[in-house]
Amino acid sequence: MTAPVPPVVVFGYDRPAHLQRTLRCLAATDGARETPLYLFCDGPKAGTDPVRLDAVRYVASDPGWARSFAFVELFCAQANKGLASSIIDGVTTVLERHERVIVLEDDLLVSPDFLTYMNAALAAYADRPSVGSVTGFCPLPALPAHYAHGVMAVPRNCSHGWGTWRDRWDRVTWDTAISRRVWQDRNLRRRLNSAGDDRLSRLRRQALGEIDSWSIRFGAWQVAEGLDTIYPRDNRVLNLGFDGTGVHCGEGAPINDVLATDPTLPDFDLVAPDPAILRAFRKAYSGPYHRRIARKLRLAFVPDPT
Incomplete structure (x- = not known):
């Protein structure tokens, strides 16, 4: 059916x-x-x-x-x-x-096959308990040469054109309990930051009330539950929100502003996180050196936010 x-x-x-x-x-x-x-x-x-x-x-x-x-x-x-x-x-x-x-x-534009891809991804991973969400966005202009799959499993959720299922969403903990759980567990902190060292800093800001983000709470819940987000090799989402009009994007350059011109619907394999892919995500999302150092200093010299 x-x-x-x-x-x-x-x-x-x-x-x-x-x-x-x-x-x-x-x-x-x-x-x-x-x-x-x-x-x-x-x-x-x-x-x-x-x-x-x-x-x-x-x-x-x-x-x-x-x-x-x-x-x-x-x-x-x-x-x-x-x-x-x-x-x-x-x-x-x-x-x-x-x-x-x-x-x-x-503030998002999508490729002509965006819905085709998302519908197929949601169908393919509906019964895969290790997947918490899917996205049509790919932050990597190019993937590591050895990587042969059409999709990537990453312990980082995406807010740029994404999808999920009722049975996952109904389980999400939106209060501060999930932030405390991740913050107090070294392994969970490491997993949260494995695809970009901005994540732990954002979780700290959320716990301190400096920001109000649904995305970091959803991402922390996925990490705590051991769930990944499935990303495509071919980018199907373009974010226009870096023009200064967005509250949460601000101004600057998007991570990947190129839509795939001839995307291929992938085989939706149940892949595991690949170390080289995670390194590429860290490079894409962690930002320049001075921002990485500033995050480390804030994390080192602030009270425990939980």
């Missing part, structure tokens, strides 16, 4: 042009007409331009999207939730209706 087509959830806030580009790109992908679409627009916070929020809701409520997707449902929050609560609540709401979900934010 063929599983139902997973829905796509798209989150927007105050960037109408970004949201429109994301939705137009998504509508042009193979399989969009068979895909349910859920749109979540966060509510206003102090100092936010109401015109921009109204413009986002105008884009999201365009009846034309109903001709591009199987159906469209729009959720508009009256008060501001913030990105973390918006995504946790929105994904939870959709997974109460569906077994699987694909998640995009309003």
Whole structure:
């Protein structure tokens, strides 16, 4: 029996042009007409331009999207939730209706076969207990020469075009217990940082209340449970959020801003994390030397955040 087509959830806030580009790109992908679409627009916070929020809701409520997707449902929050609560609540709401979900934010462009790839990945790893999520993003412009697989298993979740299953999401611990568990276990700390030394620093900032991130909590939970994220060899997601408009991306250069021009649907092997792949991820995500040193100093000279 063929599983139902997973829905796509798209989150927007105050960037109408970004949201429109994301939705137009998504509508042009193979399989969009068979895909349910859920749109979540966060509510206003102090100092936010109401015109921009109204413009986002105008884009999201365009009846034309109903001709591009199987159906469209729009959720508009009256008060501001913030990105973390918006995504946790929105994904939870959709997974109460569906077994699987694909998640995009309003600053992402995807390849024409993005939905084909994500649907196949979600189907292939649905019954693989070692996999916590899948993504269409690849941060590596080139893979190590010896690596022959079309996918990679990495102990680092991805927020750039990802998907998961209800049975995983329902088990996630969102409170501080998971942060304490990872922080107090040397092996878990090492695993969390194995694909980029920014992770432990981000977990510290989350525990101290300096940031409010759903992603580091989801990633810490995956690490604590021994779960990996499956990444593709061919990049299918482009992040536009490094133009200074994003709250969490800021300005600068994206890690990989090249979409694969002729991506191949891979064999979805159950692969183990490869040391050379993890080294390549560390190089991609850890940043320049001065940032790595600054993180180490912060971690060495701050009180235990748990």
